[in-house]
Amino acid sequence: MIVRPRPSIWKLFFLVRGSILPRVLPRLVLVFLLSLAIVWGHRAFPGRIGAIDGAPFALVGIALSVFLGSRNAACYERWWEGRKVWGAMIAAARDFARATLILGPEAPARRRLLSLTIAFAQAMVPHLRRSAGHDRVLALLPGELHATYRASRNPPDAILRAIAEILAEERRAGRITDIEWQVLDAHARALGEAQAACERIRTTPVPFAYTVLLHRIAFLFCVLLPFGFVDALGYVTPLVGTLVAYAVFGLDALGDELERPFDAEPNALPIQALADTLEINLREAMGQAVLPEAPKPVGHVLM
């Protein structure tokens, strides 16, 4: 996530980091050069490289705006739902820290449960990013769970199961009543639901055919556009064509980024930072005096 104070309107134009411009620059250059060639060709060989009436472009352009707008809204929804789910995870973890006070603030079972909860959140980061980062999780897990964690097809789920085993033991040993077990179990459930929602967003992108269709229409539209305006605009065509292409390709590329909110990209969600925040909250709740530092953006980007 890009974290920076809103820059002034002037600075906005010269920002690169956080802008979608670098990703679409090659395509913009292409449209610019193509437009230039068309204008030149149209003037040099009026009979060969003809102009097209602009009216149909308005039609396609409006349809494209509506469809791009729809897709972007859907991608933003995914991104925002990803954030909601992580927020729910943080709330569930903090709440677990409060509810386990029933075991006694200093009870060993409570410490183990909360450590496992931190490990769960930290395990979600490599799980969702298919990245390294398992060492940090292993450091949080007791030795007897290392093998289980490494062997599991779904490591965060294995950690949740370890949490459920502790709760079931406490219950069978009669240290908590069935109601208390019910209350504590509901938190593992909340964490499990958050995990499944994250996996859903991670594994199910917007239908591929939808993306392909929009990409194609957007591309054909931007390539044909200069033909439509060459008569009316002349040598201003490349400028206006590039502006239109910037809007079209920019929104398209932004949708691509928001569609995968858990990737390690500048505009994605800072799930490592969220897991770290959860860890700080839980360590404080466990009464630890020295807490890790709060996550900070590097070069305006929080990961």
Place this chain on the structure above:
Amino acid sequence: MIVRPRPSIWKLFFLVRGSILPRVLPRLVLVFLLSLAIVWGHRAFPGRIGAIDGAPFALVGIALSVFLGSRNAACYERWWEGRKVWGAMIAAARDFARATLILGPEAPARRRLLSLTIAFAQAMVPHLRRSAGHDRVLALLPGELHATYRASRNPPDAILRAIAEILAEERRAGRITDIEWQVLDAHARALGEAQAACERIRTTPVPFAYTVLLHRIAFLFCVLLPFGFVDALGYVTPLVGTLVAYAVFGLDALGDELERPFDAEPNALPIQALADTLEINLREAMGQAVLPEAPKPVGHVLM
């Protein structure tokens, strides 16, 4: 579901699988040929085959964009809700595996409950696709349930009832308290709610009159369009007309596919793969050492 890395912008144009193009190709060819005929006829017999002013088309085109956009948003919602419901089913199943630890990790009742949960998920696939696949479910069911499964009007519901019977027996036998029964029963409830939601999406398409109305307007629009641009565009008319028709028919056809997210189509949801994932998760939770392989896409398509 199409599973492939986002191809480069060039490859996007030559993709066939996952694209909606093959489905709408006949209609595009029709529009292309019709446009050609109109241009030729207009030039050959200017008095007979006249041009129409393009302005009313802009009007109809914009309206059509808005309505197609609405319908597609509704169809996407259905598709995404289908995925949400399956995600909830997976979460409920995993959570059931954790909560049943209260019975003892190795308790026979737990094994039977989890096997039935796997059978429930696998039974949902032929139930929603009205396809074969019952043998796989029967292999997961204990012999005494085979007849019930085969006779039932709603086989997944019959399996859920078998789960509920085990829970009621455990309760009546006093092996679990009423609270524990309440907690475990809530999982059967979550599975049942997911089932009813799937059935709702499966049996209730977008209102037929809506689909018919949009199909008709889209078709008339694409057929009349060449008359509107023949004067302005000349022999470029077929090209532009086909581009517009690709956008209109493509979105329309995509909406048709997303409307039925549980069908065995490339752009539908991979519910067989989801059921297999759930099975792997539950087998791991039951402590099985050898797990089935993870579902893999065949020719970029995950079913």
Place this chain on the structure above:
Amino acid sequence: MIVRPRPSIWKLFFLVRGSILPRVLPRLVLVFLLSLAIVWGHRAFPGRIGAIDGAPFALVGIALSVFLGSRNAACYERWWEGRKVWGAMIAAARDFARATLILGPEAPARRRLLSLTIAFAQAMVPHLRRSAGHDRVLALLPGELHATYRASRNPPDAILRAIAEILAEERRAGRITDIEWQVLDAHARALGEAQAACERIRTTPVPFAYTVLLHRIAFLFCVLLPFGFVDALGYVTPLVGTLVAYAVFGLDALGDELERPFDAEPNALPIQALADTLEINLREAMGQAVLPEAPKPVGHVLM
């Protein structure tokens, strides 16, 4: 609900049942004849019946599209929520059948509870359609409830109260614990919530002023449109005008139908069939060997 396989694109044009065309035909004929009269009049008396420039129509047309689109989305939402609520009712009833196993699969109280649940669902049909059909409900009710049912201002609520009375009796007699009462009571609650949601959709249409405003704009737009295109289109005006009118009036009329999803109309929800499905599911859960036949569409329409 119209139930038919998606017809080919050619057949789509000659469908009548399920199409909205018959409802808007008189208005389309009116627009057609009016357009014809305007074209004739404009040519016969050019000074008297003048043409209007088409530009303002584009403006009004776009605005109208956006507003019609909004209203239709709202009406579709109502229709889909109605279906969701009935799905939730079916899920709650099936779940009740499972949870009451705690009373014993053959307990008389369970039978009475499930019979009343069927009666509740069947009572919802005449309640929402303000139609006949009470005999069928009475046949499902025990004799002592007939008078109550007939006298009640809200018959389904009276049936739910009878369910609650059985549960309270079981509880007071000590045959179920307070937790078990809590679980079973939650189902009556789910049914009651579904009922209130249905009544909300039934009694509260989209604000009347909104409907009136859109109807008026749509009508004025379609009547004035021919004046705007008479110069540009000549004798093609009636054709194009009727196409536009079909889109505008068609969507408007479709919105009207979806707005009242519980009426006995072809495009409304098949709530009788849904109640019958629920009845079949519950009879199967009660162990009845002979089940009613599944509801079938009559002339492609499921009621």
Place this chain on the structure above:
Amino acid sequence: MIVRPRPSIWKLFFLVRGSILPRVLPRLVLVFLLSLAIVWGHRAFPGRIGAIDGAPFALVGIALSVFLGSRNAACYERWWEGRKVWGAMIAAARDFARATLILGPEAPARRRLLSLTIAFAQAMVPHLRRSAGHDRVLALLPGELHATYRASRNPPDAILRAIAEILAEERRAGRITDIEWQVLDAHARALGEAQAACERIRTTPVPFAYTVLLHRIAFLFCVLLPFGFVDALGYVTPLVGTLVAYAVFGLDALGDELERPFDAEPNALPIQALADTLEINLREAMGQAVLPEAPKPVGHVLM
């Protein structure tokens, strides 16, 4: 709420009650006269009162449609949420009537609880409308609560507190178990949540700056529009301009009404009628033989 059968398309034009026309008539007359003056002035002094090209108006008009559409959707959402909340309140009240059967159908505590629930719903009406109507509530309250009700900053909350006090007393006296208290308490909670949601909608309108911005753009647009069409339309300008103004001002004014769904306006929600319906349902549940009459619309308006 306007309650009337959908009138025929002809009658729709001559309806006044329920239409938004009377509210925007002054502004329409203004636009009409202004347009007339502009046309006359433009013809009389062509050099002084000039025409403007219409193209920019299309631009502003489309933007305005999109933004008006957005705002109206938001206002409709508020209105519909208000109705949902009242529906939830009715469901909670009916459900409370069922759940309290556990106290015994004729238990005095049950009577007191249900009377207080009726009083709560009736107290919501003057609370949300800031209107008179407290006498009716006081008649439903026991004498010892009159002073509390009158003194309270939030009278419905004071009534809910009285409900909670009865439940806590029953619990402390051991007449209900803790689970039963939990179940009954959940109903007071549902009523309290409904109340807070109503207060949220009541006290937080759509952001003022948004309303101001749209009003200004709408007004400038309608006032400048005649200049844009005077050349193309001549003396038809006032007609078309007034039609556009009717759409723009009408939707704007309708949004204003829907924004405050609890006011005593024709297009607002009939919360008095809803409270009366709840009262009838609860009185029937209490076994009262003589029930108040069902609320009826006066001059097609239900309040």
Place this chain on the structure above:
Amino acid sequence: MIVRPRPSIWKLFFLVRGSILPRVLPRLVLVFLLSLAIVWGHRAFPGRIGAIDGAPFALVGIALSVFLGSRNAACYERWWEGRKVWGAMIAAARDFARATLILGPEAPARRRLLSLTIAFAQAMVPHLRRSAGHDRVLALLPGELHATYRASRNPPDAILRAIAEILAEERRAGRITDIEWQVLDAHARALGEAQAACERIRTTPVPFAYTVLLHRIAFLFCVLLPFGFVDALGYVTPLVGTLVAYAVFGLDALGDELERPFDAEPNALPIQALADTLEINLREAMGQAVLPEAPKPVGHVLM
């Protein structure tokens, strides 16, 4: 939040407070002067400063409207969700006041719990606004929590933990049953969820790249627009250009304000007033005779 009666249509034009005009005035002046310069330049040096055909602007303008509309809808959603969350917090707090009656209306534990709840709500204000205001919270906290509050990385969470500790103590001392603990604990949970939702909205703005892209398109559009209309509009260009710029920049700036609903800005949510309302409700529920005054807007602004 701006609180004022809807002003008449005339006054709307001369309002400054609550309008977005002051924020965008510099940009409007810039567009006005630039337009003027372009018109003058175009007339003075027709060959040098050329006009551009207006058609492409319509295209960009419509796309921009759709995208601005989308972003504004997303920002409004955030703002409204912020309000919903605070409403849920108020409902949870009032409900806590009712449920704790089970401890006895005058029980010291109840007083401590409700005081801590007030402190929690008041602590949310400086927490979300990163402002001063901690003294007021400290005055509500018992002395032994002052150090904890000051040291905490997340002060409201520390207060919730203190609430949970009291509940766990009551439970361990056997003064409440496990069910009663469950019920009371659920309120701390509701408050914790509201807190996490507020933090989510506070820390995660709309993706930065989206904002940058829209700002750039909006700016380029408004700057190039005069070139497009200089031929058609002449010296009216600055007027119309400024009107368009007002719509574009105004909606953009309004989106910026609604995006951060907890800031201390006129169009943001009055969270201080909401916390004060919650305090008044809880003090009344604690039986305090003298209540603080209701929060009042200062200069039409409620903070």
